[in-house]
Amino acid sequence: MIVLIPAYEPTEKMLKLVAQLKEKTDYKILIVDDGSGDSFSQLFNKAEEDGCIVLHHPVNKGKGAALKTGFSYIHSNCEPDKVVCADSDGQHHVNDIIKLADAIDSNKPEMVLGVRQFEGDVPFKSRFGNSISAFTFKMATGIVLNDTQTGLRGYPYELLPWLCSVQGERFEYEQNLLLKSKKSGISIKQLPIATIYDNNNKGTHFRPINDSISVLLPILKFCSSSILSFCIDFVLLLAFNKLLGGLFFCIVFARVISSTFNYIVNKVFVFDAKDTSTKQSAPKYFGLALAILSLNYCMMKLFIEVIHMHIIPAKILTEITLFTISYTVQKLFIFKKDNDIKLTPS
Template identity: 50%
Template sequence: MTTVLIPAYEPDERLLQLIADLKAACRCGIVVVDDGSGEAYGELFHSARQAGCIVLTHDHNLGKGRALKTGFAFLKKAGETGGIVCADSDGQHLPADIVRIAAAVDEHPDHIVLGCRHFTGRVPLRSRFGNQATRLVYTLTTGRFVMDTQTGLRGFSSAMLDWLCSIPGDRFEYEMNMLLQARGDGYPIHEVPIDTVYLEKNKSSHFRPVADSIRIYAPILKFCSSSVLSAGLDFLLLFVLQFVTGSLLAAVVGSRLCSAIFNYAMNRRYVFVKKDAPRLIESAPKYFALVALIMGLNYGLLILFHEMVGIPLFIAKLLTEGSLFVFSYWCQRKFVFRSRSQAGGRPPKAYVKRYKKV
């Protein structure tokens, strides 16, 4: 039997309506996680219990990611063997779509099932822009396209519960981290189209535009920060070494070498952090080979854009640096700092865990 997991923070009557509609639409268990809504919402959660739901409670607000992990941990401890579908409490996920996700989990038990909106019709600007931005970040980061990276309607098999509890993040970034880790940990994604529903221009959303966006875009932001700091170091050392040595060539080579070493150390330590990260002797040669490749590509693209196509040098430089920024990020994530288990061709831990009894 499928269990529907609903994280809820300061919900309204739409939560109770969703519960009633689910009870009428299918035979499923329902677990609601009260993420520290407070005493004012006690009666509403009591009504959810009266309707046959299991209600788990946080003493104070810990975030959507933590609420989901509380639910996953409960289901794991309870010995859940069926599928799990996560849905939002604000009525934006229709019972019919929840049932379709549950069916897709049964058909694709080794996949993460996403209920994907197509953002047609009247969609709040914040929601449209937010999804486009996170979709771009996801594509740049993984090289894969997902229509709706922010969907809260997701389905999983019970075999994934250990993995779901281990994903970092306590707030909205948890769902993005899940997608970023999925493929590398052996979980492909299956998309199911669902209706796009926004009530009152998505006013009930607890998404904090600044704080939660920073958490979601952290992988790209950290890479940008590392690149900016490295460029600043390169700029500073160029003048210092020129003053000390009196040689422009020595200053250029020395500053670029030092900034590259600094950038490598930053990316290895803070940007591409993985549990089974490659050793220094494995990643360093790849990184500096990439540096050499990018230097060659930089020159080649400038020749292409400026001299062959006729684009002004300033614009050609912007196009070149932008293209190489994306290329560098993708290469470092995909090849330079690739985890040892994947680089060695061994099955990801997730696959080993799921199939060890076969």
């Protein structure tokens, strides 16, 4: 078993974790210093004296980059073994690390998450950050995870090449792993762990605003694309109606142009799927657009005429539901990237 600890400007808590692991286990410990600087060299030197392998980034690159440095080193220099990732800030109890390590199945493409319960006195920025990323993950995949930002995660050795291939350099990397897992044939197991926050969790380097935006950015871009396409559709409808007349044809012409614009923007900017074949993605996209249009009519008719809902809440509920469906289908099926690694159970 190998414990991988990414560390940026750590405290004595990192050495305490190392001591507890040495006392209770025979796990190998790999620490990646993510550009902490000379003032922290004494801590890393002490960790080396205690038997840890320590790798150094010359400058701070982010947690995702540090994890990938560790995964790459393990894959190239260590005997095949299971890997547990733990944070350096004292949030993970050594007994939970051991419990998670025991739950890893070396013969199964599965990641194991140590899921915090978020009960009691939990700092606001921790609750806020996890709520944002959990919402994003559910929107993108339809899967409910209680803790998408946990740093306590376990992987079998066979997943290391995939772990190194996933994009992301900072906190968004761990979210990307979850988003990519289903499409890559990797299952997720959740284990409850203790929630430990010492001194209001001041040891964490998670930035509530910047890092939450980076995690939420795909949905923000999708919202912007949808709003801009709606504006184009609305303006063109008015213009065609004034110039040509005939409401039906004006609606069709405006919708064709705005949908084409939306397709291009989503492919190039929202989902970064420039390499995805247009011949394959375009028919799927416009098929989805027709399906969404039909569903819009059917849902509105159901809410208003059958359930007798007022038109305003009916419209809001319909649009939220169809927005979620559209985003999920486009991300997972229409604009999925061709370079994802697909793993199959051994």
